[in-house]
Amino acid sequence: MIKQQVSILGCGWLGLPLAKHLIKNGWEVKGSTTSLEKIEKLESEGIQAFKIELQEDKIIGEIHSFLENSELLIIDIPPGLRSDPNSNFTAKLKKLSETIPESSIKNILYVSSTGVFQDHESIPTFTEHYKFTQREVANNQLIQAEQLLLTFKKAETSVIRFGGLIGNNRHPVKYLAGKPDIKNPEAPVNLIHLDNCILLILEIIQQGKFGKIFHGVEAVDSTKEEYYTKKAKEFDLQTPEFDHEIISVGKNISMTWTAKELDVGVPKKV
Numbered sequence: 001m002i003k004q005q006v007s008i009l010g011c012g013w014l015g016l017p018l019a020k021h022l023i024k025n026g027w028e029v030k031g032s033t034t035s036l037e038k039i040e041k042l043e044s045e046g047i048q049a050f051k052i053e054l055q056e057d058k059i060i061g062e063i064h065s066f067l068e069n070s071e072l073l074i075i076d077i078p079p080g081l082r083s084d085p086n087s088n089f090t091a092k093l094k095k096l097s098e099t100i101p102e103s104s105i106k107n108i109l110y111v112s113s114t115g116v117f118q119d120h121e122s123i124p125t126f127t128e129h130y131k132f133t134q135r136e137v138a139n140n141q142l143i144q145a146e147q148l149l150l151t152f153k154k155a156e157t158s159v160i161r162f163g164g165l166i167g168n169n170r171h172p173v174k175y176l177a178g179k180p181d182i183k184n185p186e187a188p189v190n191l192i193h194l195d196n197c198i199l200l201i202l203e204i205i206q207q208g209k210f211g212k213i214f215h216g217v218e219a220v221d222s223t224k225e226e227y228y229t230k231k232a233k234e235f236d237l238q239t240p241e242f243d244h245e246i247i248s249v250g251k252n253i254s255m256t257w258t259a260k261e262l263d264v265g266v267p268k269k270v
Contacts, residue, residue, distance in 0.1 A: 003028045006205075007070040007105075009052065009096070010077035011042055014111065014165065018074070018198050019047050025202070030066055054092040059099065067103035072205065073155070076111040081141060090144040101154045107210045108157040109201065110149050114190055114217065114253045116142045116161060123188060125252040128161075128213045146213075156210040160200060163217035163253055166270055167194030173231040178238035185225035185242035187250025189270075190217045196267040203262045214262070215255035218270045224250070 004027050008015050011031035019029045023046050031042050032052035042049035052061035054077070067073065075096075079089040100108075117126045118136070137143050149157040164172060172191075176182060200216045203209075220227055225242045232239045259266050 004072075005030065005070045006072045006074060007067050008032065008074045008076065009066075010075065010111075011038075011047065011049075012076070012078075013168070013170070014194065014197055015074070015076040016042070016045070017168075017194060018076070018201060020045055021198050021202065023047070030070060032061070032066060054096055056088045056091040056095065059095055063096075063099050064102065067099065067105055069104055071104055071106045072109070073100075073105045073107070074109045074111070074201070075149075079142060079145070089141045090148055093145050093148055097148065097152055097154075100152070105155050107208075108149060108152070108155050109204060109210075110146065110157055110159045111201075112146055112159050112161045113142060114161050114163050114215070114251075116140060116146065117251050117253070119184070119187070119249040119251050121247050121249050123186075123248075123250050123252060125254055127254045128215050128257045150213075158204055158210045158212050158214065160204065160214040160216055161253075162197055163190035163192045165194065165197065166191055170194075171231065171235070173228050173235055173237060173240075176228055176240040177232055177235075178240065180241045181243040182224075182228075182240050183243055183246065184248040184250055185223060185244060186248035187224045188252045189220040189222065189224055189227045190251070190253045191220065191270045192216045192218050192267065193269040196269055199267070200258070200262065200264065203264055207262065209261065212261070214258040215253055216258070216267075217253045217255050219266050219268050220270060224248075 007030040009032050019031050029047050031047040032050045034053045039049045050066040146159050
């Protein structure tokens with residue numbers, strides 16, 4: 001029996017545990033990192049490791065060897081737009097896409113973010129089938145990156161947009177604890193646990209659901225202030241203080257269609 005092989009571009013906080021789950025399920029995994037120091041760590045987990053770095057005008061590393069013999073490419077790299085707002089993330093992905101026709105890749109799963117949607121005073125609900133306006137596309141590289149891959153003709157792409165990521169000792173309440181004047185106390189909470197991220201990705205792969213857009217968030221029936229006040233107590237942290245002087249902005253992310261399409265139900269773990 002020939003083992004299935006996947007190339008995971010970005011074996012970080014989510015990519016590494018995802019790779020380990022795929023290996024347990026019988027996949028051979030090629031994984032990338034931008035750090036030489038992490039190569040040994042990846043190899044110790046049974047991953048064929050590569051140092052790959054996307055740049056706007058070139059790719060540093062053995063990208064063709066990284067993609068060789070894989071029919072599935074999972075892209076899970078941070079856009080880095082907060083640390084470098086002037087960087088062109090879309091150009092980096094375009095440079096990557098230029099290598100696909102020479103490879104065996106047939107399907108792409110792109111890990112995106114609910115950051116494609118804007119917060120608003122009306123607290124809108126965004127579904128998987130929301131159509132972006134031309135202005136929204138022009139002003140948001142995250143949307144541009146998605147559309148580049150969704151319209152790519154040489155491989156069929158699915159996009160999964162995750163809410164804020166938690167798990168493995170990572171939780172935003174640790175950064176908010178004790179802080180004053182936190183904005184948007186009435187905003188909804190859109191988070192997802194690492195375990196549920198992996199569950200959704202595995203379902204997409206196993207069911208062969210490509211050419212679609214999915215959402216990954218968990219049902220949290222409380223406001224930002226209620227949720228983080230409760231979590232601060234659970235973690236035995238100082239309660240954050242919220243600013244009620246300015247009207248809250250926010251958004252609801254729906255994954256109703258995703259839950260139905262994958263037959264998984266809306267996860268609850270946060």
